[in-house]
Amino acid sequence: MNEFLQGGLYGGGIIVAIMSSLLFVLWTERKMAARMQSRIGPTFTDPLGFLQAPADVLKLLQKEDIIPEKADRALFNNAPLLGATVAIAGAAVVPFSATIVGADLEVGVLYLLAVGALGVLPVFAAGWGSNNKFALLGAMRAIAQSVSYEVPLVLAALVPVILAGSMKLSDIVAYQSSHHWLVVWPFFLGIPAFGLFMLAMLAESNRIPFDIPEAESELVAGITTEYTGMKFGLFYMAEYLHTVIASAVASALFLGGYDGPIAPGLWWMVLKTGLLVVAIYWLRWSLLRFRSDQLMALCWRWLVPSGVVLVVGAAVWVVFAG
Amino acid sequence: MAVTPPPLRTVDTGAGFRHPLYQVMLETPGLTVGTAALDDLLSWGLTKAMWIFPMATSCCGIEFMATAASRVDIDRMGVIVRATPRQADVMVVAGTITTKMAPRVLKLWEQMPEPKWCIAMGSCAISGDFYRNLYSVVPGIDTFLPVDVYVPGCPPNPEALMHGMMRLQEKIQRQRKGENVVPELNPDLLKITQPSVPRLNEATRSPTQTLEQERASENPTLDEETDPLVVPPSEPAPGLAPLVGADFQALLIELGVAELPKDGPPVIPAAQHLELARRLKGLGYRQLVTIAASHWPAGKGRKGADAAEVEHHEIAYALRTVGPGSRLASWAVKVPVAEPVLTLAGVFAGADWQEREQFDLVGVRFAGHPDLRRIMQTENATTHPLRREFPADAHLAPWR
Amino acid sequence: MTQLTVTAQKRPNPYLSIDSLDPESELMLLHFGPQHPSTHGVFRMDLYLDGEIIVKAVPHCGYLHRAVEKLCEKLSYVQLTPIVDKNDYVAPMTNEQAIVMACEAMLKLEVPRRARWMRALFAELQRIASHLLAIGTFCLDLGGALGGGSTAFIYCFRERELILDLFEDVTGARFHYNTHTIGGNRHDLPAGWGAKVKAVLDVIEARMPEYAALTIENRIFQQRTKNVGVLDGELALELGVTGPNLRASGIDHDLRRDAPFHAYDEVKVNVAVATGGDCYARSIVRVAEVKESLRLCRAFLDGMPEGPINSGKPTKLTVQTKIPAGQVYVGIETPRGELGTWLITDGTQNAYRLKIRPPSLHALSALPYILPGYTVSDAVAILGSLDPIMGEVDR
């Protein structure tokens, strides 16, 4: 078959699938948060408030699009698009099952990290372009945060790469299904690396307790302060996309990906990703927020050194025990 | 200099809509049904996801928070509270809006993207409540904002706000169908309930002018009266000698400063009060409690004053000892209205704001105050409302 | 006795002009408020920022100046209670008490014992409700509306609703009760109310560990609040800061014990004092006060005497009631500190001048001293920990 056609089909299919999964994610989060707070959550949009997310999108689509007079129009208009694109680009290399994978690159992990690092661009563009002090402060925080947390993220992702001896995500999953899932054995490397990866991912996707770039109580709405309608909606979506894809990547790297007994691979992948997403939201709705300097201290004082130790440990393990 | 008013917001009724596609749409079979369905869908989206910008200023704001909390849970309607007006659909004005705040409210309203709605929550937002005739309160936000739903109460229960939101949903849906949802008013009733303040869209009112005036008042220009009065606070005042002595404490009791007598605190010569405050602080009266100034027109004074009293201010001070058996010390200073009083800000840091407040409201001037600006009213206000001649039912421009 | 354990720091000078601090004008001016999610109402701070560090803070209040003092000059004495309710709208009960006590002092009215005990009970219940709200909104400031902060906030509100229900049983209103009259109380306690109160107290007591886990025992909470916004005890006294904010600075001062009113002279009050003067100290003082109030509420309920609830005169007090000329100052301990009423009368049926001493105004006046040197995130925490209510700041 024509390669472009195939790519388009695959890509389109995956994008549609992930987008529709957002519906579940949004609903789950809102309902879960409500339950945690002894509330009920959306009920007016039947069934069980399930159509809340479509209603939100429908509404956002109808809102006026305001561009502040003094904003940098090019940056301001393109930042949301870029944000959503970058967020979804990571999905290209994630193996959802042995056969469903957009592009099984040789350098899959590298690609993921590169795309993740790009995520800071739209944030900065939005913060700078809006010509708003709150947005600017938020953008500055976000840059400092993303750049710092890039390091532990890379270090944590290196551990499975070293153990599996490949940067290809499907190889890493294959390694785990032929040996053990990384969090099972060698657990003393796998579990810390997994934790580190999740923490750094949370920080990268700006979720509580690392959501300081858009800290509502301090910076009104951070980088999105000036955004209206669907432009804000794109940012909103990108945030959730980021969480979902980060969870998918984490489950591929550490939890054995689509490997699992009985059920087909896709189910396992969805299950693992879903569990991780729920865990992230659980954290989000029960923790307070760090201050930015504390966040940096956490990164450079604890996460980076432990990441280095883990990488060295992985190398030693491969040489002597692997 | 004449200022050209900004153009009024006009409502597009759609009467002038003459796009060629419009005819095609009307004539294509089935298309109108389809567009009607689409319209329903869109208004469904609008009503089910109303994000609120809380303009919560006072007590009603607390009830608004209670509405968002677990007992009533406004999230059931899909409402998210957004902190930035850019992402909100409904502005809930919960609480009293003052003349100082009103320009900001208007600005925030203008920052909200269309389509947008406004709910006036509580009597204050609706009509100004019992503050409506006072000098600083806006008599109802519909003097400058188009209100869609009024939720009466002081404060309205959370359930009432919920009901208001549902009425707003109804209104949105019916408006989209082209229904006129403005209730028909009985002309007789209208006469009775005619507000004393012309509402928006009324011919007798000129909103542009209001806006301009308010905007102009936003630029802080220094009040003439706040010109710095440079009197160094530590300058030794004449007549201090008799107070400064070993038997100072005895003098205190003699003067009755240690307790508050029924007729009011003892009056100390204005020149001595700074030293008295210093000494009291040394004696353990370390906490500044309050500074209360009052204005007495000519011929009037505290109990027992003679009728020939000139117009004067009486500024009462109170200090406290801390710990068990706390005692209050207070004294008063009497000065003619034109004369300043020495500031206490050098002795008690908290006197700063207290004196600013008394200056703002009563009009007492404090010599040597480091930062004597208005604190409650806008910085270019010209009146001192707590003076006796200032009417309680003030009719201040531009709201009346 | 008071012992100052807070090390006296160099006090910043809030009057330095911004030009002297910033000769090259490189600072960023951030208008924080008047409408901002965490200004607790309408309050504005002009923050001069060096990066994210605050160099100078200029607070502006008055955005909710409702002219209550002028209004009180216009109204007669019996009409005052519903007006002052709206000042500190988180603790309306104590507002009413301050004003009726001032009038009673002028009229030399003896308040029956039962009424005084009821007032004390109301005040303590109100303190619990108010501190719950303070803790909840403080968490909201720390954690954001879309995160763990709102969870703590909603838990606190859930319990606050229980107390509002109790008040609703007595007075018919959720808040703004108008239940105190000059000389006593308007509504007697309904039958079986005591049992309901006890049940609510038990619920709150049982849930206290949950809040503690979400707030003062939480590591992130501690990191965000410890050593942030340190208010020196001596400065606090000078500024007139009272209530939990003062006690968190190591000053052992509580009017309930030190200048007893209501029924506090008949029941022992333990005063919670913390040293440190930072946001964390202010939070733990509040939590400790909730616990103490739970105990006090039980004590007041158990010892509630029988008898009339007003001095008999209020039935005769009308809008025509005149109060003889004189002056009085009455200060009581509300959840936020010393709420004072300075009443000057001239023998007519209206107050000549009514000055309300709002504890929150004094607390806010500490901001220019304690904000410099902290970041914007800290500013939010500091403001939240002072627990200001703008209604009473601006009146």
Ligand code: SF4
């Ligand atoms: S209507 Fe009543 S409760 Fe609401 S803000 Fe006004 S005074 Fe407060």
